[in-house]
Amino acid sequence: MGNQKLKWTSEEEDALKAGIAKHGTGKWKNILKDPDFAHSLIHRSNIDLKDKWRNMSISTSLQGGGGGGGSKEKVKICRSKTLALYPLPNIQNSASASAVALVPDEDMADDPPKSMQETTKNAPAAPGHHQSMVFEALAALKNPNGSDIGTIVNYIEQRHEIPQNFRRLLSSKLRRLVMKGKLEKVQNCYKIASTETATAPAPVAAPAPVPAQVPIQATPIKMVPPRQKDVRAARLVQNMSAEETMEEAALSAAYMIVESENKSFVAAEAVREAERVAKLNEDSESLLQLVKEIYEKCSRGEKVRLAV
DNA sequence: TCTAGGGATACTC
DNA sequence: GAGTATCCCTAGA
Structure with a gap:
């Protein structure tokens, strides 16, 4: 508190980013112990790393979002974004929403998973x-x-x-x-x-499966849908060959089926997600309405009693 | 012991 | 004075 603020240097930031890339977020102690980064972060504690990453994440997630708003505001914005993906049981119905109606600001959205960066990306x-x-x-x-x-x-x-x-x-x-x-x-x-x-x-992350190298019978098509670009790459290679064998054609067809199944699954997930977000929006509206009512009552001098 | 989250406060514009 | 960056405290796992 009375301490001098020690500004983060770009070297420290780079070390932190590299450490996160290597160890993942939340592994602050590991990053500090890592000899690759220890020398750069010698003046920092694991808590410093966490705070800095939090701060960087907030800045990143708000880039281009139109200025204004303090750091706390940013946190709120981030959390509201996060909420869309991670609904809380206690605000999913208006009864429980009323119980938390007067809890100050972001506390209502208090259980999002760890880092808030790139939540919607x-x-x-x-x-x-x-x-x-x-x-x-x-x-x-x-x-x-x-x-x-x-x-x-x-x-x-x-x-x-x-x-x-x-x-x-x-x-x-x-x-x-x-x-x-x-x-x-x-x-x-x-x-x-x-x-x-x-x-x-x-x-599946191995280089695109070139058919000539894929043992046809052993290809676990059903178990591991290949990434779409790998599928496309595989097809491209296949199409380049004028002498496509029947097996290769079958493989190509199988890839296409898997790809379409994959797309169908992702689409279904997206629909479910959209429905969930819509419901969240509804809940937020009712919560807002409740807060407005309480505010109006308070401003009229009426007493508001909260049942928790 | 370590981490996440909230709050306090020094710093900058 | 407002906004931002950093530091500190506390609860929970």
Whole structure:
């Protein structure tokens, strides 16, 4: 408080960003301990990293959003964005909304997942793809001791569009996979179970599957829908060949089917999301109405009693 | 012990 | 004085 503010240098910011890229957000202590970044962040605590990242995230998410508004205001804006994706049970009905009506400002929206950055940027990944993404990440990371959740999230988010609460989803998914015996958990690291490595689907993030290199019979088409651009790349390569074999044509057709199924699934998810956001909007309206009423009563000098 | 979130306060314009 | 950046405190896991 009475302390001098120590301004963040660009070197520190870069170190923080690199640390997050390597370890993931929320791993502030790990970043500090990492010899790659320790020297740059020697004057910073893990809390400093968290605060700085929070601040950077807020700035980033508001870029181009029209100026004005203090930092607290920004936080509110971010949270309201976040709410759209992560509704809280206690504001989903107006009864509970009334119980929190006079809670100061953003407290109502207090349970969004961790970081608030880029909340609306990414569309949620189809949940059904989580397993293949996990296998993909673990296969690509090739860590004999397994990889921790932060590393896995980091890997996936660089290659797929994921929702902000993906880490939580992934955490429970990993637990289930461990329970099913598909993954092994060693300390905090996950790796593909030895019994699974033989049957695990090929990592979809591998370079676009060139048909000539894909063993037709072993291609796990149903289990791992290839990324769309990979599908297109595969088709492109196929179309370039004048002597397309029947197997290749079949493979191409299968890819198209998978792709369309994938699109259909994503579309259905989007519809559900839109419905949920609409309902949230409704709830917010009723909450606002309630606050207005209370405000009017208070300004008339009437006493308002709140049942909590 | 570590992290997230909220609040306080120094700093800048 | 308003807005912003940084620091500090506390609760929860």
